[in-house]
Amino acid sequence: MTGIISSDNTHHLAIPALPGFLQSDLDQCARLPSLPTVAIRVLEVAGYPDATLNDYANAIEQDPALTLRLISLANSAFYARQQTETHSCREATSRLGLDATLAAVLSFSLWRDRQSGDLIQRIWGRSIVSALAARSLAEQLCPEEASFVFTAALLQDIGMLALLAVYPKDAHDLYANTTFSHAQLSRGEHLRFGCDHSSVGSWLAAKWGVPVSLAQAISASHDEIGTQKETYLLCLRLSGPIADTWLSANPSQALATLLRQLSPVVTTPAISLSDLLKNVQSQLPLLTNLFELTVPSSHDTEALIIQAQQLLFQQTFVLNARLNAQQQELDELQQRQTELEERSRRDPLTGLSNRAWLEEQLHKRFEYCQTHDHTMSVVFIDLDHFKKLNDRFGHQTGDRVLERFGRVLGSLVREGDLAGRYGGEEFLIILPDESAKGAQRFAKRIAKRLAETPMETVDGKPLFVSVSIGIACLSDGGFGNGRELIDAADQSMYYIKRNGRGGISLYGH
Numbered sequence: 001m002t003g004i005i006s007s008d009n010t011h012h013l014a015i016p017a018l019p020g021f022l023q024s025d026l027d028q029c030a031r032l033p034s035l036p037t038v039a040i041r042v043l044e045v046a047g048y049p050d051a052t053l054n055d056y057a058n059a060i061e062q063d064p065a066l067t068l069r070l071i072s073l074a075n076s077a078f079y080a081r082q083q084t085e086t087h088s089c090r091e092a093t094s095r096l097g098l099d100a101t102l103a104a105v106l107s108f109s110l111w112r113d114r115q116s117g118d119l120i121q122r123i124w125g126r127s128i129v130s131a132l133a134a135r136s137l138a139e140q141l142c143p144e145e146a147s148f149v150f151t152a153a154l155l156q157d158i159g160m161l162a163l164l165a166v167y168p169k170d171a172h173d174l175y176a177n178t179t180f181s182h183a184q185l186s187r188g189e190h191l192r193f194g195c196d197h198s199s200v201g202s203w204l205a206a207k208w209g210v211p212v213s214l215a216q217a218i219s220a221s222h223d224e225i226g227t228q229k230e231t232y233l234l235c236l237r238l239s240g241p242i243a244d245t246w247l248s249a250n251p252s253q254a255l256a257t258l259l260r261q262l263s264p265v266v267t268t269p270a271i272s273l274s275d276l277l278k279n280v281q282s283q284l285p286l287l288t289n290l291f292e293l294t295v296p297s298s299h300d301t302e303a304l305i306i307q308a309q310q311l312l313f314q315q316t317f318v319l320n321a322r323l324n325a326q327q328q329e330l331d332e333l334q335q336r337q338t339e340l341e342e343r344s345r346r347d348p349l350t351g352l353s354n355r356a357w358l359e360e361q362l363h364k365r366f367e368y369c370q371t372h373d374h375t376m377s378v379v380f381i382d383l384d385h386f387k388k389l390n391d392r393f394g395h396q397t398g399d400r401v402l403e404r405f406g407r408v409l410g411s412l413v414r415e416g417d418l419a420g421r422y423g424g425e426e427f428l429i430i431l432p433d434e435s436a437k438g439a440q441r442f443a444k445r446i447a448k449r450l451a452e453t454p455m456e457t458v459d460g461k462p463l464f465v466s467v468s469i470g471i472a473c474l475s476d477g478g479f480g481n482g483r484e485l486i487d488a489a490d491q492s493m494y495y496i497k498r499n500g501r502g503g504i505s506l507y508g509h
């Protein structure tokens with residue numbers, strides 16, 4: 001059959017460009033599938049939302065050979081079924097119906113080599129189931145576009161035929177791998193040919209001169225489900241995976257998996273899966289007969305749905321259990337991480353903050369006070385004569401004193417204050433929003449507590465300690481950073497040390 005290109009649409013900007021090498025190989029290929037003018041005219045008619053059988057018949061009658069074949073098809077045993085013989089194209093199209101007429105025209109035009117083997121059979125088989133699924137979906141979601149969607153779905157894989165014509169070996173090797181999913185095939189095509197068959201199919205359809213909208217739909221047919229705005233594209237994109245499910249060796253399992261994959265992206269409640277599958281089931285023999293394909297095994301659609309739902313429930317159950325286990329692991333990891341972080345901030349002996357954490361927090365607080373015009377105070381505490389205490393009572397007693405003092409300090413600070421061990425027998429407390437006077441009151445409470453409460457008992461005797469305390473308040477000096485504030489408190493503390501110990505000094509006073 002001679003392919004006559006009625007109007008080449010490949011230059012149309014809305015059709016994506018192909019890689020240069022592929023484009024030139026396709027241009028030079030003499031064996032590309034071709035469509036006669038009459039088939040293109042029929043495709044145009046199929047694009048009308050209100051196409052009638054008359055429109056189809058008028059287009060088909062332009063080609064006497066095709067008309068004759070349609071009439072003989074309509075009179076074949078399968079379609080005749082006790083009806084009288086038909087003689088006109090109009091009667092033939094009416095007997096076949098719109099979908100079957102269109103499929104017949106395409107099959108006569110494209111399906112030339114009836115002996116072309118399993119691979120081509122598989123490609124057309126998928127296209128036919130896709131077309132039926134797409135039409136059924138469209139009838140539920142966008143009835144006015146059902147016919148267009150049917151056509152686009154039927155042609156969505158024609159790019160595979162083109163690639164088989166241009167690169168017979170490479171394409172055959174890829175397509176013959178029946179373990180590949182359709183998505184894996186597309187990825188394989190990208191690797192080998194620089195794009196997938198939806199782009200090639202779109203280019204081919206545009207080259208035939210089919211309506212641009214149809215070529216564009218073919219191009220978008222394999223894109224990710226859920227990214228489309230138009231409902232007809234949703235129907236088209238769902239049709240392929242549904243066909244794969246139908247044709248799978250284990251359809252209920254495949255359907256359950258598909259439903260699970262689709263549940264987050266397809267939220268249209270209007271789709272009746274049962275109607276969809278029943279439609280495919282009832283129309284399939286008619287269309288496969290046109291293409292002289294072996295009818296893909298039929299399914300008990302109700303049982304299929306029930307089995308798929310049961311599997312879906314099981315899968316969800318297993319998935320949830322796995323998710324729960326993972327979540328638990330994650331929680332434990334997070335808890336460990338939090339504990340580690342917490343520990344990295346603590347002084348192990350007293351349980352108070354350590355120096356690094358104190359300095360980091362002081363730095364942050366200082367910045368905050370600068371930008372928000374707040375004040376703060378720091379209190380520097382050094383235990384008096386601690387060396388002597390160690391020397392006299394032992395290092396362990398010294399440790400217990402430090403530990404006990406840490407607890408006392410912790411009990412005296414308020415929420416929001418930060419007390420820590422700065423080093424050895426030195427402690428630092430950050431008092432956010434505290435004036436010098438408030439910090440002094442706090443320091444006095446510490447001194448009073450130490451005067452009243454022994455930090456240890458040695459040989460039955462209470463061991464009291466005194467401390468030297470230096471205070472610096474942000475409001476009392478031109479401090480450039482947190483470090484300077486600590487130094488000021490440290491200097492005040494040393495002032496007490498130099499003057500006999502056991503007292504409180506406020507920087508700048």
Ligand SMILES: Nc1nc2c(ncn2[C@@H]2O[C@H](COP(=O)(O)OP(=O)(O)OP(=O)(O)O)[C@@H](O)[C@H]2O)c(=O)[nH]1
Pocket residue numbers: 349382383384385386387388390394395396397398399402423424425497501
């Ligand atoms: N038990 C114990 N002692 C410590 C710890 N860290 C530091 N020290 C001791 O604390 C003592 C501090 O001595 P100095 O810096 O001379 O100060 P001081 O003896 O308290 O004298 P003044 O500060 O002048 O009153 C040293 O002997 C350190 O070994 C600790 O974690 N545990």
